[in-house]
Amino acid sequence: MNFLIFVIAMGVLIWGADMLIRQSEKIALRFNIPEFIIGATLIALGTSLPEMAASIAASAGDKPDIAISNVIGSNILNITLVLASVFLIAKNISPNRDFFAKDSTWALVPVFVFILMILDGVISRFDASLLLLLMGAYLLFLLQDAKNIPEEELDDVDMAHFSWTTTIPMLIIGFILVIAGAHFTVESASDIAKSFGISEWVIGIILISLGTSLPELVVSISAAVKGKVDMAIGNIIGSNMANTSVVLGAAAFVKPMPIESFNYIFDISTMIVATLLLVFLTANKLYTKSAGISLVIILGLFLEHTIQSI
Template sequence: MDFIIFVISMGALILGAEFIIKESERIAFHYNISEFIIGATLIALGTSLPEMAASVAASIKGQSDMAVANVLGSNIMNISLVLGLVFLIASRITPGRDLFFKDSAWLLFPVIIFPLMIIDGSLSRLDGFLLFAMMGAYLLFLMQSSREEQLAEVDEELKKEPFNWQKTLALLGIGFILVVVGADYAIDSAANIARTFGISEWIIGLLLIAFGTSLPELVVSIKAARQGKADMSIGNIIGSNMANTSVVLGSAAMTRPLTIDLASSSFDIFLMIGVTLMLVFITANKLYAKASGVMLLIVLAIFLQHALIH
């Protein structure tokens, strides 16, 4: 029963996030906000909304392991699974934007600083605020860069639809309810599953919740790759991982300080750093090829093997 509740609640969480993203875009178009700003902020942050809801809910319930493992697992899966598949599916990837200098290099800041913050085994509210502020610096950088360069795919169909405040507010309200309630039930059911099978909450967060909250990135990126817009997929993943490590972890820590068992989490932390460095290396050398996809999927296999064994 708990597994059914988990699946339904994750579905509600993802559907709610989709409503919020679409209606936020609709409002932005209504007020003539530029597509660049929409792509750089709403969509990049919006696809991380499920991770944020799940991690904050876990933090409120005092389940630090799930809150942190969700972010680590999601970041690893976003790069190894999502981008690995994108590189394999896309026939040709020729980004018009320098994804290394203008995007992926920014991922190094929170990914390197996070391990330094948790040397004492905890992530304090101040640590959370500093991580949160990093996303603000990144968004400021994006807004100051060329308006012609877009990081995320903007839904062109929304521009053609008539704007209706009543409908938009209703869907936004439904979206927020689905996200909040879905996250709450997802964390409770996941904790019950962990207790029933004697699995640690860390593994549940690292695999089940992380995979569920990575589904929006997976769907958006695969769709973009099939449409020949794989560069948007890469930009989306970079923005999403930046948001995960800064906004999601930061929000969870500011809600309630997180305790981290360094002995059990060290492999996953190092793997997150390693796969991020792989992404930075790929973008720096423009290795947008199927071989890169294979290498990333090998990392995914290592990640899954270690998680399932432990």
Template sequence: MDYLIFVISLSALIWGADVLIAQSERIALRFNISEYVIGATLIALGTSLPEMAASIAASLDHKPELAVSNVIGSNILNITLVLASVFLLAKKVDPHRDFFAKDSSWALFPVLLFVVMAMEGEFTRFDGVLLLLLMGAYLLFLKNNGSEVLTLEDEEIEEIEHAPFRWPKVLLMLALGFVLVIVGAEFTVESASSIAKSLGVSEWIIGIVLVSMGTSMPELIVSIVAAVKGKADMAIGNIIGSNMANITMVLGSAALVNDLKVDLHHYLFDIATMVAATLMLVFITANRMYSKPAGISLLALLALFLHHIAGQLG
């Protein structure tokens, strides 16, 4: 039964992602907003809702390890699995935006701030407020630095322009897309967790592997669909924006509910992997290495991470 639920949930994710991309393009064309900004805000925040729901629920249940590990695992997977899949599956990844000059600091700074806060042994409500303020600063930055011209193929423009723009229909379709993506992810998590619990693994392992894999599926599907359609800026924007939202909004909101204790030394490898993945992202953008070899390198880091997790299970 769990396998059937998984297949249906994955189908809902794929359809929901396609709806999100189509409606986001309509909004971008209507207001001349760049694909990157749409990906880093509307889509990124929407696809981060599963992480937020999971971490806040874990915080309410006084399960800080599950709340924190979900964020760490999601950020690792967004780069090593999602970005790698974009590079490997897309025919060509040639973004118009200079991610290194404009966005690398926003990818790295929240991760470094996470490490500094984790060194204190817990994420307090004060930390949560600081993280949410950082997200506000990021959104303000995008407002002032997201002026790239939207690029669509001629046939896409013609198709969109021939369909009249009506806010009620667009908002309804966006809501439908988000619901399909989020509900699909939720049932994917539940079906995976039911199998995991029978294995008797720890909350940290469940959070950093199973829950984070389930909640990262929206980013995975949305980014792959966007990349296959030639929307590289939207795909990469979704990844950077989602990682930013995971640390600032997801962890920040969970910390506002309850203080989240974390053992930095006990989970040093996992946190170091998140830092390493982010540094690889910065290196790739600095050298514009949007290629299959870069994707393979990211998958190698993922394999190392999963090997470490397997060793803990063993």
């Protein structure tokens, strides 16, 4: 039964993601908002809701390992799986935005802040407040930056086929389908994993993080296939920012979370390396299939270590 639920949930997830992309693009055109801003805010926060739900539930249920490993695993997979998929699938990657100058470092800052926070062995409510404040600073930066983009760089608005009465309900339905699909995907995968006696950290770092990263994966691939590269990359950067700040912050706000960081050096180090590679790729504009393969190699090493630790 769990396998059947998993397959159905995946179908719902893909359907909802496609609907989300279409309606978000219409809103971007309606307000002359750059596709990157839509991807880094509306879609990124929306696709991070499954991570938030899973981590908050885990924290409230006294399972901090699942809550924290879900965030770490999601950040790793967003870069090594989702971004790699965009590089490998997209025919031509020529983003209009300078991601290095304006955005990639925003994915690096919360990672370093996270490392400092876990040195004392616990993520407290005060730490949570700082993480949420950091996300607020990022959103403020995006909104201010959007005002500085010259009008000639934005697409012409096609008002003929836009209707709020259609777009808003479809957008809400898309979010619901994505979240519900991810939820049941995670639940069914977790039940399957638990039947094999796998540890909570491994369940969080692989199965739950993979399940909750599916919205980012599907949305980013859909955007890349449609040539919306700025939206795809913006979704990845925004999602990682949301994972480390909002998701982790919300979970720690519910209940302070202890962590034995030295037991998970490899996973934490992999997250740092993947984020640094994201900065390197955007700095040198290496949006190529070769870069995608490099990211997949890191993913392979991460998966090999996790499987061996079972």
